[in-house]
Amino acid sequence: DIQLTQSPSSLSASVGDRVTITCRASQSISNYVNWYQQKPGKVPKLLIYTASNLQSGVPSTFSGSGSGTQFTLTITSLQPEDSATYYCQQSYNTPYSFGQGTKLEI
Amino acid sequence: EVQLVESGGGLVQPGGSLRLSCEASGFTFSPYWMHWVRQVPGKGLMWVSRINSDASSTTYADSVRGRFTISRDNAKNTLYLQMSSLTADDTAVYYCARDASLWSGYYDYWGQGILVTVSS
Numbered sequence: 001d002i003q004l005t006q007s008p009s010s011l012s013a014s015v016g017d018r019v020t021i022t023c024r025a026s027q028s029i030s031n032y033v034n035w036y037q038q039k040p041g042k043v044p045k046l047l048i049y050t051a052s053n054l055q056s057g058v059p060s061t062f063s064g065s066g067s068g069t070q071f072t073l074t075i076t077s078l079q080p081e082d083s084a085t086y087y088c089q090q091s092y093n094t095p096y097s098f099g100q101g102t103k104l105e106i
Numbered sequence: 107e108v109q110l111v112e113s114g115g116g117l118v119q120p121g122g123s124l125r126l127s128c129e130a131s132g133f134t135f136s137p138y139w140m141h142w143v144r145q146v147p148g149k150g151l152m153w154v155s156r157i158n159s160d161a162s163s164t165t166y167a168d169s170v171r172g173r174f175t176i177s178r179d180n181a182k183n184t185l186y187l188q189m190s191s192l193t194a195d196d197t198a199v200y201y202c203a204r205d206a207s208l209w210s211g212y213y214d215y216w217g218q219g220i221l222v223t224v225s226s
Contacts, residue, residue, distance in 0.1 A: 001168075034212040036151075043216040044151065049206065055214065087151055091211025095167045096141075096153040 002026055002090050006099035013106060017078045021102045023071045023088035032092035033071045035064055038101075039084045047086075048073060080106050108132040108215045110202050115220035122192050122224070128185040128202030128217055136160075136180040139205035141213060142187050144198035147221075154200070155187065158209070169195070192224045 003026040013019050023033060031051035036044040046055045048064035051071055061076045075082055083106045088099040114126040128140070142154040155166045155176040164176050175188040185202050199221050203213035 032211070038151075043201065043218060044213075046206065046212060046214050049210070049212045089151070089153075089212065094153075094156070094165045094211075096156075096211055098151040098153070101150050 001095055002029060002092060002097055004088055004090055004097055004099040006086075006088055006102050008102060009100065010103040010105070013078055013104065015078055015080060015106060018074065018076045019078060019104065020075075021073045021086055021088075021104075023066075023073070023099050025069045025071070025090060025092075028068045029090050029092035031067045032090055033064070033066065034089045034091060035062075035073045036087045036089065037082075037084045038087065044087065050091075075104075078106055082106055108204070110204065110215055110217035112200065112202055112217040112220035115200065115222045117223045117225060118192055119226050120193055120224055123188070123190040124192065124222060126187040126189070126200055126202075126220060126222070128187075130183045130185065130204075133204075135183040137208070139209050140176075140178060140185045141203045141205060142176060142185075143201045143203055143213070143216075144196075145201070145219070146198045152198075156205070156211075157185070189222070192222075194224050196222060197224045198222060 005024045035048040038044045052064045085101045085103045109131045111129045141156045157176045173191045177186045199219040201219045202217045204215040206214035
């Protein structure tokens with residue numbers, strides 16, 4: 001099974017900052033990584049699919065990159081509403097797995 | 107508007123069974139692969155199972171294989187998860203989720219989630 005490790009587990013940033021979250025896979029998974037945002041008490045929301053594609057309706061302040069085993073989610077110009085937990089997920093093969101999450105506090 | 111509405115959750119004793127339903131609306135249900143994902147409150151996400159468009163192919167996480175059965179009724183626009191031999195480790199919020207693009211493996215719409223609590 002493919003393991004995904006996110007870092008950091010949590011971080012604190014200020015409005016207007018730029019942050020990067022990293023997701024490392026236990027084996028090469030090409031570009032089959034997706035990113036979700038989950039706010040407390042809410043349903044996960046798809047942000048980025050296949051590493052770098054922005055889901056419709058998601059602000060362009062979110063971007064993704066990477067291939068192989070290392071992937072990043074970058075959020076620029078942080079806003080208070082970006083406070084959430086962010087998860088990477090691999091869709092390379094089943095069992096599809098998620099990273100443990102990164103809690104972002106603004 | 108795409109909607110996925112889960113039902114059937116609740117409190118069940120260890121060893122018991124429960125069937126979750128997920129009623130879809132606002133889109134043509136039949137072509138889409140569908141998934142179940144669960145989340146222990148306060149913890150991370152875990153993929154549980156998937157089913158293809160015509161229910162001819164199903165896949166499960168190791169931890170539920172042999173105990174859970176995913177199915178669908180395209181005529182009723184409904185996805186199911188039959189759960190049996192439940193243990194405390196199955197306690198979680200269960201989400202149904204739509205595969206964004208046939209068998210893409212990522213999810214563009216999620217239900218609101220339904221809590222399953224396994225406890226005596």
